[in-house]
Amino acid sequence: MKHDSTLVWLRRDLRVFDHVALHQALQDSDKVYCVFIYDSTILDALPRQDRRVDFIHASVAEVDAELRQLGGCLLARHGDPLKEIPALAAELNVAAVYCNHDYEPQAIARDAAVHQALQADGRALTGFKDQVVFEKSEVLSQTGGVFSVFTPYKNAWLKKLEADPSVIAPYHIEPHAARLAPPPFPSSTLPTLQQLGFEPSNLAELKIPTGMSGAAQLFDDFLPRIAHYKTARDFPAVKGPSYLSLHFRFGTLSVRHLVRTVVDLMARGGGGDGAPVWLAELIWREFYAMILFHNPHVVGSAFKPAYDAIAWETGPEADELFIAWCEARTGYPLVDAAMLQLNQTGYMHNRLRMVTACFLIKDLGIDWRRGEAYFALHLNDFDLASNNGGWQWASSSGCDAQPYFRIFNPITQSEKFDGAGKFIRRYLPQLKHLGDKEIHAPWLHTRMEPLAYPGPIVMHDEARKRTLERYEVVKKVKPPED
Incomplete structure (x- = not known):
């Protein structure tokens, strides 16, 4: 028209x-x-x-x-x-x-x-x-159903892209730019932050690239590293991720451009084993967007209704535990360093999002919705679908989530993914003098001098037992009939 x-x-x-x-x-x-x-x-x-x-x-x-x-x-x-x-x-x-x-x-x-x-x-x-390559009901199962498990969704997504590569073709602007209307009002100026009621944050101090140029800069920096993404992405002290999540959130980049670039790179034999893993992360983003669109009840409720029967810790003691988690006072260095990264920068490494979420839910017994809301307030890249999907994955209540009996051990996670304690020392300098072994669980090393750092607010082994008991209720809830 x-x-x-x-x-x-x-x-x-x-x-x-x-x-x-x-x-x-x-x-x-x-x-x-x-x-x-x-x-x-x-x-x-x-x-x-x-x-x-x-x-x-x-x-x-x-x-x-x-x-x-x-x-x-x-x-x-x-x-x-x-x-x-x-x-x-x-x-x-x-x-x-x-x-x-x-x-x-x-x-x-x-x-x-x-x-x-x-x-x-x-x-x-x-x-x-x-904002996505495939939306709403464009990727369905062979029987026409909506996917609730990621891997078959990913396979169907890739098959659909292969069948019709035109879905990632660019939409050019410049050839038609003469139809852009000039400023219609004498003073078509943008409001200042102050006029909007805000003051500058520490965004500039953190040197976070903004806008279209910032997104292009980050993607150009990531492409030479993409081959190592599969391994490097799990280590918070390593420059492994693309750091593009904030730009995805506000659309300063084109998902079609990113997918075109990576698919072309792989077609030419480049990208190593990291490129398909990163592409899969883009598909996870669309998977969660599709889940939210078809299941709006996940905002505030479990994707799997049976998990709403879980009795979470409540009362003053639970509130104190939650505040300690928010304020990085759990006594588990990797968890606290991750929370400090979030509080100070608005960013948290993806591996650490899983670790901190699992700790809140399965070590402290706190309702996942409280953690979801805290991340929503503090994450620069907050996206409702991805944030909700991630928290429900950690709580085992979401689609294709980890089993409820899979409970991250915050000490072994620390030893495995920050073995030398480099990330921990960046955010907890009071622990920098500890050895690479001691830094993951300082309280276990009795010869250490008193530290300006709290002891653990819960013991993981005991908390794990309580969590397994807490989740027993899930087995007793009869699943709804199809």
Whole structure:
């Protein structure tokens, strides 16, 4: 359908290149405006210093600069999208609003409400697939069912990509850039952080790359290391991951570009055994997005309902244990170092996300939802689907989760993945004088002098027994009939 003018609403897609909604709008319209809404319904609940807001603010500025070079601009509003989008669409007199799909329940409800408001005014809201390669029900089992186990989903995903490589073809912007509308208002400037009600965080101090250029920089840095990813990714003191998760969260990169690049690399015999493992991690991301879309009950409840029968520790003592976990005072150096990494930087290594989650759930007996909420508040790369999927994996209540009797030992995890204690010493300098053996469990070495570091708040062997007893209830709950 041809429109005189269209408004492109950017959300989790803060880039100008390989952008489906923008590409389609430029093809369908004579004139295209772009807008980003600083959503007050989300921002108002955040602390006044939030690294994610800093990241968004810097990334939005880069999008605006890129659009201005192409002859357009990025408009910005601060408020409730349900009011701001229909109002701006009317002010600009556009025929339609284009956006890329979001799969979180709250976002789906928001978009439905915006659609109704626009429709009442004679305008349309049109959505496109952009943040994943395959969405919703595009990858199904041979019987047409929704997958709940990752490996067959991955195999079906790869088979579908092989059958139709066009799904990762780029969506070019530049050939149609002449249709970008110039700034429509005399002062089409972006709001400052202060005008949004925020103060700068330590994002710049941490030297976290922002925007499209930051994503490109990190991917270029990772490609020469991708062959070693399979092994290196498990060691928090090693530069193993891509560090792109924050950019995935806000769409400063194109997943199609990443998949195209890695698939082409493997086709040419490159990437070693690390490239397919990293590609599988991208597929895990889409798997969890699909699970959330089809099972919105996982927000607040177990994917497997039987696990909601578990009696978690409650009361003042449980609250004290939870606070000790949050504040890195568990007495287990790897767990505490990981929590300090999260609290100080907003990032946590993936192996350590599993270790700390398992410790909270299965050593302390704390409800996984409390840990999920803490990560949601502190992770720069917080993504509802992935965060929920990870916590339910650790609690054994999720799809394709670890068995409930698989309980990480925080000491052996430390010895295996931070053997020399390099990561621990980075965040717990009070332990730097300990030997490589002693640093993983200081209290076991009685000859050590008193440390400015707490003893363990629980003993793992005893906690493991309590967890196995706690999970016994799961066996007694009759599974629902198909």
